[in-house]
Amino acid sequence: MLTYKNVRLTHALLSSTALIGYLIYGSVLLLYVAIGLALIYLCIIVYGVFTVKAAFFLKLYNEGTITDKRIALTFDDGPSEHTNQVLDILKKFNVKATFFLIGSKIETNQEVLRRLVEEGHQLGNHTYHHSKATGFYPLQKLNDELIATRTVVKQFAGLNMILYRPPFGVTTPNLAKVVSQLRLNVIGWSVRSFDTTAQSAESIIQRVLKQVKPGAVVLLHDNREKCATVLETIIPHLLNQHYTFATVGELFDIEAYEND
Numbered sequence: 001m002l003t004y005k006n007v008r009l010t011h012a013l014l015s016s017t018a019l020i021g022y023l024i025y026g027s028v029l030l031l032y033v034a035i036g037l038a039l040i041y042l043c044i045i046v047y048g049v050f051t052v053k054a055a056f057f058l059k060l061y062n063e064g065t066i067t068d069k070r071i072a073l074t075f076d077d078g079p080s081e082h083t084n085q086v087l088d089i090l091k092k093f094n095v096k097a098t099f100f101l102i103g104s105k106i107e108t109n110q111e112v113l114r115r116l117v118e119e120g121h122q123l124g125n126h127t128y129h130h131s132k133a134t135g136f137y138p139l140q141k142l143n144d145e146l147i148a149t150r151t152v153v154k155q156f157a158g159l160n161m162i163l164y165r166p167p168f169g170v171t172t173p174n175l176a177k178v179v180s181q182l183r184l185n186v187i188g189w190s191v192r193s194f195d196t197t198a199q200s201a202e203s204i205i206q207r208v209l210k211q212v213k214p215g216a217v218v219l220l221h222d223n224r225e226k227c228a229t230v231l232e233t234i235i236p237h238l239l240n241q242h243y244t245f246a247t248v249g250e251l252f253d254i255e256a257y258e259n260d
């Protein structure tokens with residue numbers, strides 16, 4: 001399996017053998033081999049950092065291994081002024097979903113947070129500031145980001161969140177350490193809607209419906225106006241195909257909250 005530990009070990013072994021060979025025999029070819037190995041290693045690391053599905057540095061829950069037609073709708077980057085519309089549609093179809101919250105948006109959207117909890121949705125951490133550089137923060141700063149959002153949700157909703165979704169799906173060795181210290185369950189996705197860049201609701205709908213299969217985790221954003229329009233179509237469509245909807249905690253049979 002392609003994991004950070006295996007790749008690092010294999011690279012260290014092969015490149016040190018090539019370098020020792022170069023030093024003993026003076027063959028420039030072995031030096032080129034070592035340089036080539038370093039480049040391959042770098043490419044794999046970059047792939048691991050930016051590919052959530054690779055689960056390269058840590059365990060990620062990307063997709064359920066089930067055969068029944070059950071999927072999880074997940075929403076990132078809220079709470080926002082559009083979240084209420086999303087909640088109205090979820091309520092209309094009696095669908096429970098999972099929301100990965102940005103801590104800095106909670107204080108001005110406390111009513112939305114209350115509604116999320118009251119209507120039975122699950123909450124997860126999506127950092128406090130959602131900076132593009134989050135994945136590359138030093139350990140303490142990354143830890144502070146996660147603790148800050150957990151604290152604000154605890155304060156306003158009384159829940160101690162342990163689900164986490166990394167912004168932009170970026171994972172690193174530092175994140176792996178923080179996740180282990182805080183005992184978090186890290187959630188990725190299997191269906192990316194690209195709703196933050198798509199031009200039309202129709203293209204998002206088509207993309208989602210084409211990829212959905214049993215155990216899918218669908219990534220959407222409740223800070224986008226199009227989100228409600230997309231849901232109005234995809235939920236009844238999937239219900240007609242006999243799909244049911246679960247929170248990620250239910251889908252993977254994992255805890256979403258920790259007792260104090």
Ligand SMILES: [Zn+2]
Pocket residue numbers: 076077126130167168
């Ligand atoms: Zn995000």
